[in-house]
Amino acid sequence: xxxxxxxxxxFLCFHAHAEWVEDEAIEYFGSEISxxxxxxxxxxxxxxxxxxxxxGLKISTTQIQxxxxxxxxxxxxxxxxxxxxxxxxxxxxLIIGEEIISQETGDSKELNQQFCKIRLKIEIIEDxxxxxxxxxxxxxxxxxxLREGEPIKIEVKTITPFFLNLFSFSPYLQKNKQIxxxxxxxxxxxxxxxxxxTIPKRGKIISQFPQVExxxxxxxxxxxxxxxxxxxxxxxxxxxxEFNSKILEIKKFERxxxxxxxxxxxxDS
Numbered sequence: 001x002x003x004x005x006x007x008x009x010x011f012l013c014f015h016a017h018a019e020w021v022e023d024e025a026i027e028y029f030g031s032e033i034s035x036x037x038x039x040x041x042x043x044x045x046x047x048x049x050x051x052x053x054x055x056g057l058k059i060s061t062t063q064i065q066x067x068x069x070x071x072x073x074x075x076x077x078x079x080x081x082x083x084x085x086x087x088x089x090x091x092x093x094l095i096i097g098e099e100i101i102s103q104e105t106g107d108s109k110e111l112n113q114q115f116c117k118i119r120l121k122i123e124i125i126e127d128x129x130x131x132x133x134x135x136x137x138x139x140x141x142x143x144x145x146l147r148e149g150e151p152i153k154i155e156v157k158t159i160t161p162f163f164l165n166l167f168s169f170s171p172y173l174q175k176n177k178q179i180x181x182x183x184x185x186x187x188x189x190x191x192x193x194x195x196x197x198t199i200p201k202r203g204k205i206i207s208q209f210p211q212v213e214x215x216x217x218x219x220x221x222x223x224x225x226x227x228x229x230x231x232x233x234x235x236x237x238x239x240x241x242e243f244n245s246k247i248l249e250i251k252k253f254e255r256x257x258x259x260x261x262x263x264x265x266x267x268d269s
Contacts, residue, residue: 018096021050024119028111034215035105039116040171047095047122054124094244097123125244129252137162137193139225139258146207148267152182154199154225161194163231167224169240169259172210179224179238192231209266217266225258 027042029035101119108115137158146152154166166183173180184191187203199205210219224243226232228250238246247257 018123018125019054020097020121020123021054022101022119022121023050024117025049026115026117028108028113028115030113035114035116036213037215038114039103039105039118042116042118043100043120044171046118046120050122051095051124094125094127094248095122096125096241096245096248098241125248127248127252132253135160135162135227135229135254135256137164137227137256139164139227141223141260141262142198144260144262146262146264148207148209148264150207151204152207153205154223156193156199157196158193161192162227162229164191164193164199165226165228165232165234166199167226167234167238167243169222169224170210170219171221172212172214172219174212176239176242177237178240179243181234181236193227207264209264219264219266221262221264223258223260223262225260227256227258229254 023046025042025046027038027045029038029041033041099121101121102117103119104117106115107113137156137160139154139156142153142155143150156164164183165181167179167181169179171178182205183199185200185205188200226247232250234246247255
């Protein structure tokens, strides 16, 4: 009975720091941006606004650099970059709940533009706990800009053994499949890293353009590289809220999550 009460106490303490926040935003757009992507941008920017107000997160230097690279000059590329920047900030907070209350699209005669207005609420929880600053593997994409079908390569540098799981986060996909695990895989089943290497060790990991209509020819996605001190089993697909809940099951002292943006250009074929 005493153990049972202790479990209840820990559960209540754990969730005492979660908070539901509700707000709304409107996104105006012209013919160069699709309605679907405009609503996605409205949603991501609203979530970004809530996160920044509640937690104080800022856009990372990496995101700013990616959005300012010289070849991101046309409307399609800039649109992908804007969506990715918002989605990246969205992913920085541990959002464990999300509910769209209303979404409205239409035409603004005053501004001669279309609009998407969205109202939602999200549940944010602070990622509390002590960090092990000595547990610091370096994991990075070798190429941040890829043509569809080009191989993805990841460089890993470490002096401490750890277990590695790699995921892609695509804000364009169906909600419950936005995060997809691609390492370990059938050819690379052992995800224990004992020394510096380039991943994959066997075969190729081929970049894929989202298999949905996104209205543009370049897609912005995120690499999630999760290093853990113990081996952790993951499903192949997650929503972002499911993934965040899974992350919270791992002690903060025993994990490091690295996020890096990349772009995939659609092939001409």
